Amino acid sequence: MISIVLIGTGNIATHLFDTFLQYDMLNVLQVVGRQKETLNYFSQKTDTCLLTETITTADVYIIAVSDDAITEVSSKLKDVNGLVVHTSGSVPMLALANCKNIGVYYPLQTFSKGKKVNFRTIPICIEAENDENLKSLSFLAETISDKVYHISTEQRRHLHLAAVFVNNFTNYMYTIGNEICDEHQVPFDILRPLIKETSDKIATLAPKEAQTGPARRNDVATMQRHLDQINGKNKKQIYKILSESIQEKYGKKL
Amino acid sequence: MISIVLIGTGNIATHLFDTFLQYDMLNVLQVVGRQKETLNYFSQKTDTCLLTETITTADVYIIAVSDDAITEVSSKLKDVNGLVVHTSGSVPMLALANCKNIGVYYPLQTFSKGKKVNFRTIPICIEAENDENLKSLSFLAETISDKVYHISTEQRRHLHLAAVFVNNFTNYMYTIGNEICDEHQVPFDILRPLIKETSDKIATLAPKEAQTGPARRNDVATMQRHLDQINGKNKKQIYKILSESIQEKYGKKL
16 A cells, blocks of 8 residues: 655646545545645545645655646655655656655646546656656556556656647647637537547547648648638738648648 | 439548438439549449549539539539539539539548548538528438538638648647657657547537646746757747747737
């Protein structure tokens, strides 16, 4: 059995907490927060305390707070013997260097408040400084997920950048599509099956192979028509740059 | 019962053909192609002929060919009394103006060769010049799909542009994510659950509400780190323009 102290009360902390509770082998001794009100949800099920109070002794301390608060929080844990990890995609493991045993426990998924997630399908990227700590983290990760990867700090920062493209920027493409529909009184719902199929394809196909559209087939006339009909400088520029980049990638002369 | 002549042998023609065959009320009398070899698949199940040969009489003629061939093909149908429609998102209905009865029958989905599709969930956008023709097209569309929309030529061209953003450009975001992973020996598979969740969210949430990431929260430090680590002028420019556009949309001063 692994005993855990969870520091943080946001989306990731809440989803991890709910998931850990489902496994007898994982024992969340305490949840630590900055403000009393944010601890209400957790205090119904386990011990809670403020960051300024006494943190209990555990095997693993999981820091699930915003990136810029990680170092400050870790300074409160510099004397503990347990393993101190953070859950961030973009913060180096060595941001925890003031602690004795350190690591990273990064679940790569987008979490929404109130929306249940199935951790078994969520990749967890772990990192540690020695085999023993890596073994503990592996156990903690494999207990809740079927997809555990050893990822270095260097790899993780690139993974996090890639995630911005496939998640944040993809969602922005949806937003632009939605805006174009709204401007011309077309229900955005018409596009939802296309959005679903576009991502479904990627489950079995490399995105490079799945590329279609005017830029891919170098259909200059359609691209020009599209540019003419786009309202707004930003959208026009985005259309242009993405189309040119696709044309370049697929070997069409500009 | 509606009798149909299908002109074209590509992805859309094939998927429509396979689907029409499942319904007793739809009778595909003939499939018309440019080359004999492309007709092999269809000739096992119905009559086929070349575009230069005699096209049979039917209630509806569906032109499912590439955009730039539509007008040429329609010129062969200028004397028929049946309804002549094309299946394109970006070609005006009036491209068929040399025919007597015209319309559009546009299934909005991305079709891959060999991958079965369930037409019941695919939106079909229809357009016609009078009620009688619209009624025929409604029947033809509602027989195979639960999502039928009356969409004008003007609306359709904007819908087609929106589809480029949510489908073609989204796929390109996946491609960039994949490239970043490959450059740094990270398996792209780690990102697949995130890709799925990003699109799943949109089934119930407006994309505007689902936006997350460094640009959304105006996290300038992370954006600068990302820009520093990106290899390649194109990717850097895409990251910059999309981030700035998101910052602007969500009211952050640049």
